[in-house]
Amino acid sequence: MEPEAMPRPAALIDRQGLQALIDALADEGYRVLGPMRRDDAIVYDDLAGIDELPAGWTERQEAGRYRLERRDDAALFGYAVGPHSWKRFLHPPVETLWTAHRDEHGLTFRAPEPAEERFAFLGVRACELHAIAIQDRVFLDGPYVDAGYAARRREAFIVAVNCGEAGGTCFCVSMQTGPRAEAGFDLALTELLDAERHDFLVEVGSAAGAALLERLPHRPAGEADREAAATVVARTASRMGRRLETDGLKALLQDNPEHPRWDDVAERCLTCGNCTMACPTCFCTTVEDHSDLSGTSAERVRQWDSCFTLDFSYLHAGSVRQTPRGRYRQWMTHKLASWIDQFGTSGCVGCGRCITWCPVGIDITEEAAAIRATAPDWRDD
Ligand code: SF4
Ligand code: SF4
Structure with a gap:
């Protein structure tokens, strides 16, 4: 892929500038979250400074396999995505929907106040911006808006990072969701690292991003810097670990519910639900009601659920989807x-x-390809 020009206003910051970015966000009252190395994986958690970023680490990813490895440079964002996604903050795994309390005056129901917390996400990848946009559609569009999600999302400040490494299982190019962050961020960084320098090209995506950039020590980006950033993204795009052919895929799957490949995958699938928990767009939940033994208080709690469990599709006569x-x-x-x-x-x-x-x-790409290769007939949408 040819490097593309980066048309947005752009500036350069160095490592100290990146620390200033984290400090400025914290000063503005954001809870800054970003990538860090923990339990042999790169996860997202509270970030106080650039020293906590996984400097000099990358990962090897394959189907059913994830290993961290040392890089031969000190890149701060030299990896793809790990087991966490930002949905764990915007759409948390456990959330109280309401509480009820009974006293001598009767029964009172209360919805929890929306959290005051303002998140700043540092290191959001292009595919993750698209995943957030998908969850926005689910939780914010239509007649039933999720109040908790809306409050968290409205306040979030997003610092994207254009990918400099493609993971072995990545296929954002074929989904047209990466590796370059196109929209949905306040600031977007591209890490520029060679023997001469360690800088970040900063693109501005919102007025809030522009205002924050003004507070940071920065210098103007030149044409050569933009080209260097475009080359980083183009190199990543050329190294995708996987590809998914999307032409006619919707019709292919919807027209082949009895394809024998479903039996084949069912023999391997453990129905553990890991795929749905790790997926940044899966949003299904269940609710549990808890009450205390005295009968004076109760709460309804929403938890992530998975379409791979039998209970998920349980109706009065049993589960709708009985088989793997x-x-x-x-x-x-x-x-x-x-x-x-x-x-x-x-x-x-x-x-x-x-x-x-x-x-x-x-491997979802392998399963789709197998159905495509052997489907008796299918048509384009
Ligand atoms: S539910 Fe099946 S496909 Fe999903 S992670 Fe578990 S074994 Fe893999
Ligand atoms: S289905 Fe798999 S590849 Fe696609 S967004 Fe979810 S986790 Fe990522």
Whole structure:
């Protein structure tokens, strides 16, 4: 791929500038979250400074395999995506929906106040920006807005990072979701690292981003800097670990519910739900009601759930999707086909997490290709 020009206003900051960015966000009252190395993985958590970033680390990802490795440079963002996604903050795994309390005056229901917390995400990749946009559609569009998500999302400040490394299971290029951050950020960084320098090209994506950049020590970016940044992204795009052919994919899956490949994958699938937990767009939940033994208080708690569990589709006479075949088919067909009917886009952004974190290495791109190769007939949309 030819390097593309980067047309947005751009500036350069160095490592101290990046620390100043974190400090400025913290000064403005944001809870700054970013990547760090923990438990042999790169995860997202509270970030106080650049010393906590995984400097000099990268990862090797394959189906069912994730290993950290040392790089031969000191890149701060020299890896793709790990097991965490930003949904764990915007759409938390456990959330109280309401509480109820009974006293001598009767029964009182209360919805929790929206959290005051303002998140600043540092290191959001292009595919993750698309995943956030997909969850925005789910939680914010339509007649039923999720108040907690809306409050967290409205306040979030997003610092994207253009990918300098493609993961072994990434396929954002074929989903047209990366590796360059195009929209949905306040600032976007491209790490420029060679023997001469360690800088970050900063692109501005919002008025809030422009105002923050003014507070940082920075210098103007020249044409050579923009070209260097474009080359980083183009190199990453040329090194995608995987590809998903999307032409006619919706019709292919929806027209082949009885394809024998569903039996094949069902023999391997453990229905563990790891793919749905790691996926940055999966949003399904269940609710649990808890009450105390005295009967004076109760709460309803929402938790992430997975379409791979039997309980998820349990109706009065049992589970709708009894078999692993039915559950895997439901997940993949929803992700890549009926999601388009519901929300207007694919439910997959090509991050590769479901492939890497599947304990038996089931690969959504491989499954789609296998169905395409042997489907008796299918047509384009
Ligand atoms: S596809 Fe893999 S990760 Fe997903 S439920 Fe099956 S075994 Fe678990
Ligand atoms: S389906 Fe897999 S590759 Fe697609 S967004 Fe979800 S985790 Fe990423």
